[in-house]
Amino acid sequence: KFMKYSWKFTWISSLFTLSYLVYLIYDENNPNLKQVPHDKNKKNLIILGSGWSSISLLKNLDTTLYNVTIVSPRDFFLFTPLLPSVPTGTLDLNSITEPLQQIIKRTKGQVNYIEAEATNIDPVLKKISLKSVSVNSSNNTSEKDENENESETIIKNYDLNYDVLVVGVGAKVNTFGIPGVQKYACYLKEASDSSKIRKNILKTIEAASILPKDDPERERLLSMVIVGGGPTGVEFAGELHDYIHDDLKKWMPQIADEIKVTVIEALPNILNMFDKKLIDYAEHILIDETSINLQTKTLVQNVDQSNVYAKLVTDKNNINENQNQNQIIKIPYGVLVWATGNGQREITNNLIQAIPSQNNSKRGLLVDDCLNVIGANDIFAFGDCTFTNYAPTAQVAYQQGIYLADHLKSLAKIDILNEKLSDLNILKQKNLPETNINYNKEIKTLSKKLINYQNSLHGFTYHHMGSLAYIGSDKAIADLSWKDWQTISTGGIMTFVFWRTAYVSMCLSMRNKVLVCLDWFKVGLFGRDLNPRD
Numbered sequence: 001k002f003m004k005y006s007w008k009f010t011w012i013s014s015l016f017t018l019s020y021l022v023y024l025i026y027d028e029n030n031p032n033l034k035q036v037p038h039d040k041n042k043k044n045l046i047i048l049g050s051g052w053s054s055i056s057l058l059k060n061l062d063t064t065l066y067n068v069t070i071v072s073p074r075d076f077f078l079f080t081p082l083l084p085s086v087p088t089g090t091l092d093l094n095s096i097t098e099p100l101q102q103i104i105k106r107t108k109g110q111v112n113y114i115e116a117e118a119t120n121i122d123p124v125l126k127k128i129s130l131k132s133v134s135v136n137s138s139n140n141t142s143e144k145d146e147n148e149n150e151s152e153t154i155i156k157n158y159d160l161n162y163d164v165l166v167v168g169v170g171a172k173v174n175t176f177g178i179p180g181v182q183k184y185a186c187y188l189k190e191a192s193d194s195s196k197i198r199k200n201i202l203k204t205i206e207a208a209s210i211l212p213k214d215d216p217e218r219e220r221l222l223s224m225v226i227v228g229g230g231p232t233g234v235e236f237a238g239e240l241h242d243y244i245h246d247d248l249k250k251w252m253p254q255i256a257d258e259i260k261v262t263v264i265e266a267l268p269n270i271l272n273m274f275d276k277k278l279i280d281y282a283e284h285i286l287i288d289e290t291s292i293n294l295q296t297k298t299l300v301q302n303v304d305q306s307n308v309y310a311k312l313v314t315d316k317n318n319i320n321e322n323q324n325q326n327q328i329i330k331i332p333y334g335v336l337v338w339a340t341g342n343g344q345r346e347i348t349n350n351l352i353q354a355i356p357s358q359n360n361s362k363r364g365l366l367v368d369d370c371l372n373v374i375g376a377n378d379i380f381a382f383g384d385c386t387f388t389n390y391a392p393t394a395q396v397a398y399q400q401g402i403y404l405a406d407h408l409k410s411l412a413k414i415d416i417l418n419e420k421l422s423d424l425n426i427l428k429q430k431n432l433p434e435t436n437i438n439y440n441k442e443i444k445t446l447s448k449k450l451i452n453y454q455n456s457l458h459g460f461t462y463h464h465m466g467s468l469a470y471i472g473s474d475k476a477i478a479d480l481s482w483k484d485w486q487t488i489s490t491g492g493i494m495t496f497v498f499w500r501t502a503y504v505s506m507c508l509s510m511r512n513k514v515l516v517c518l519d520w521f522k523v524g525l526f527g528r529d530l531n532p533r534d
């Protein structure tokens with residue numbers, strides 16, 4: 001009897017889950033055709049950026065309260081936590097991106113999108129300058145060459161006025177001005193970076209494979225160097241190891257055995273934001289199980305076409321006589337990935353300089369508890385372009401987006417109530433005999449509502465859910481904390497399963513969740529595909 005009921009229960013719950021999934025997919029694929037249009041009585045709200053903070057804001061904002069325009073050079077959302085899996089073909093780039101139009105078309109109110117880069121913000125005139133770049137390609141039918149394609153880059157500069165501006169332009173990779181980095185290294189920050197790394201890996205493997213085994217050039221080409229032992233560098237090193245050992249080894253075993261992956265880190269340890277126990281575990285896995293070469297206490301100072309030059313950072317209290325404090329080592333590379341953290345974008349630095357109260361802040365925009373840019377009116381900022389007490393993570397940016405959506409809703413409601421109250425006061429003063437409105441009662445009710453909204457305004461509070469990182473060889477580390485629970489630090493294969501489950505559930509759309517799972521399934525069956533067709 002028990003078996004009969006448990007089967008029934010399983011069937012019914014599976015059917016229910018499946019119908020819910022179908023509903024979610026249907027809902028996602030159907031735009032809202034009755035969006036509330038823009039109207040001149042509402043404030044113009046401009047959101048800069050289409051990353052974690054801005055998209056979280058857009059998804060949670062009541063877009064009927066403002067005339068919303070989103071400005072970003074990127075017409076899609078990128079799920080960065082899974083970006084390190086793309087260059088090695090574990091995931092397809094399409095699976096971790098979501099077209100902006102699909103997000104915009106599901107909002108309640110009309111949202112305009114401008115594909116452009118903001119180049120300047122004038123906080124006094126409440127104006128932003130935009131630059132949009134488009135390529136106009138046309139078939140050249142001139143007498144010279146009939147088949148020649150001519151493409152013309154059109155740059156358009158224009159201004160846009162705002163009533164309320166939200167800055168969520170993120171950050172760029174910090175090169176610390178180290179010579180050669182910009183010219184020779186690949187980054188892992190944007191969608192396009194992944195295909196650049198992938199092409200570089202393939203190109204160097206192909207070039208090395210035709211050289212004799214004892215050729216030093218072959219050794220150089222097969223040296224893959226990652227600078228920065230933060231989570232970006234370590235996760236990518238883990239993915240690279242998996243590709244080499246799970247896939248390349250089957251097809252080119254000799255090359256796979258010769259490839260050397262090195263992670264260079266200036267500090268004594270990698271993954272410094274994790275618990276010490278997890279750092280030790282990650283270092284043990286990287287060194288002993290994945291044979292990644294960990295080069296800690298090594299500060300890269302220069303990069304040329306073929307080598308990285310680094311200074312060994314010695315503990316000042318622990319230098320023995322034979323050790324040279326300024327010893328420079330040369331590490332040859334075939335592929336170089338630079339992941340040394342965040343630096344601010346030009347637009348952010350320009351805004352900082354335009355506002356005296358920002359005191360030339362070097363590490364990002366200074367904001368108050370409610371995410372107002374200090375020293376400016378009606379400008380909010382969140383995510384990686386700000387400098388706060390929180391780490392520059394997607395988790396923080398996402399929560400700030402939810403907070404700001406709620407805060408902007410309250411501000412809009414306060415504006416509406418203030419307007420209504422001033423209209424009522426004018427009417428009351430005129431004391432028109434033909435209206436039978438009880439002004440005092442109306443004013444009292446609205447004032448009460450206004451006070452409630454004003455009292456509901458509060459600052460942003462961050463709830464840390466923990467940190468996760470993939471370290472290769474189907475292992476991950478997790479530093480978790482839930483509410484009052486003690487921090488739970490785990491590592492290993494079960495944590496890897498948890499890591500995958502957590503990241504799939506964090507994907508912002510059903511489409512992404514399904515595609516990511518399908519990619520993992522595909523790789524499990526057929527291995528990784530590193531063919532650079534893009």
Ligand code: FAD
Pocket residue numbers: 048049050051052053054071072073074080081082083084116117118119168169170171188189232345347382383384385392393394395396397468
């Ligand atoms: P972004 O998400 O970077 O978005 C910035 C947006 O602004 C982009 O759309 C960009 O095109 C746009 N933009 C840029 N310049 C302009 C301009 N001038 N005008 C208009 N728009 C502009 N965090 C975690 O919490 N967990 C993780 O596992 C994790 N993994 C990561 C893995 C990688 C490889 C990387 C690079 C980062 C990872 N992070 C992770 C950090 C996380 O991605 C960032 O903290 C987060 O993206 C910050 O969100 P944001 O909205 O501030 O900026």
Ligand code: NAI
Pocket residue numbers: 081227228229230231232233235264265266267271272273298299300301339340341342391392393467468469470
């Ligand atoms: P990071 O700032 O966390 O780490 C960069 C590392 O590079 C540092 O350890 C630094 O000491 C090192 N470094 C800097 N200059 C160097 C040099 N010249 N030579 C050698 N080493 C040098 O940067 P990362 O990994 O790009 O992360 C950026 C942000 O994104 C962080 O806040 C991080 O928490 C977040 N993130 C989180 C992830 C996760 O939770 N799984 C994954 C990726 C990023």
